[in-house]
Amino acid sequence: MEHRHITRAVRIIAVALRTEAVAYCCILSCQENNKRVEHSKGKYHISEGDSNIHSNHFDFEYGTVDILCPVPAGCAVPFQVAVTKDVTDLEHQPAFLEVLNQETRSDSFPHNFTVCFSAMFGFTNVLQLVQTMEMLRLLGVTRVVIYKTSCSADTQRILDYYTHIGLVEVIPWSIPRFLKVSDSWLPSLGPGQLHYYGQILALNDFVYRYMYQTKYISMHDVDELILPKQVDR
Structure with missing residues (x-):
């Protein structure tokens, strides 16, 4: 709505x-x-x-x-x-x-800080994934949303674990079944019908999906960390 x-x-x-x-x-x-x-x-x-x-x-x-x-x-x-x-x-x-978001919400969100990764494709770096998840937990993240196209079996086991403890929500991202997606941000660098595995679509879906579920959001890649320069206590 x-x-x-x-x-x-x-x-x-x-x-x-x-x-x-x-x-x-x-x-x-x-x-x-x-x-x-x-x-x-x-x-x-x-x-x-x-x-x-x-x-x-x-x-x-x-x-x-x-x-x-x-x-x-x-x-x-x-x-x-x-x-x-x-x-x-x-x-x-x-x-x-x-139809989602039937009721508006301005406070008392289920989550305070949510991070989105889009889109995961052919991912195999298990160590990097675990390091990132644990660092995000230290920073106070209570939900990580991952738009997943494909990953290795070891990666899936890690995702299953973090899903089980309630940290991760995996959203199957099946756009490549219907369109030839590009693996780059420009047609000249990666042929395809849609920009970078449908990333813009995924990010927009995330914003509206979590509009009334979280107070703060951050959208970045699994190999990135956004850290505060200073913290007021």
């Missing part, structure tokens, strides 16, 4: 072909009279989506796009949303997503 606009809306973060002009149609399942009306029953609320492609696409063919879906007046609480190009043909039912 997007609470910062005058009109109620649901924000969807997606990937789009930058040269293609698309009229998006939003399909919302809503809670009415304290009951959820499932989309499978054929009861929908429809609105016209407003899209905006991010400027930091680095000249790749595809880019991150925000699709804002206005919430119709008859929809009390939207809890699922789908986006399609043709609302007249629902024979192949579109994939519905859960």
Whole structure:
């Protein structure tokens, strides 16, 4: 849910072909009279989506796009949303997503300090990963979010351990299944359809996913550490 606009809306973060002009149609399942009306029953609320492609696409063919879906007046609480190009043909039912961030939060966050790594691909440096995790814990980080495309078996065991103790949330990052992602930040340095394993998309997903879950966030790589120069106690 997007609470910062005058009109109620649901924000969807997606990937789009930058040269293609698309009229998006939003399909919302809503809670009415304290009951959820499932989309499978054929009861929908429809609105016209407003899209905006991010400027930091680095000249790749595809880019991150925000699709804002206005919430119709008859929809009390939207809890699922789908986006399609043709609302007249629902024979192949579109994939519905859960609407997150239903309630705003300004204090009492579940986490105080969260770090995001994006995106992990072909990662094998177990020692570096453990060192970074333990250093982050010393700095007061209570959650590390990792967008993972691929890693070694030893790395996975480390991720499983930190997930088990509640420090890490691993988000499977399957963008390379659908697009040819670049391993660089410019098309001239790494051919592909999307910038650096979809990193811009992952970072935007992280910001909204943890918008009401943490007070502070930091976004960097596993081989980086951001340290305070001085601390007031």
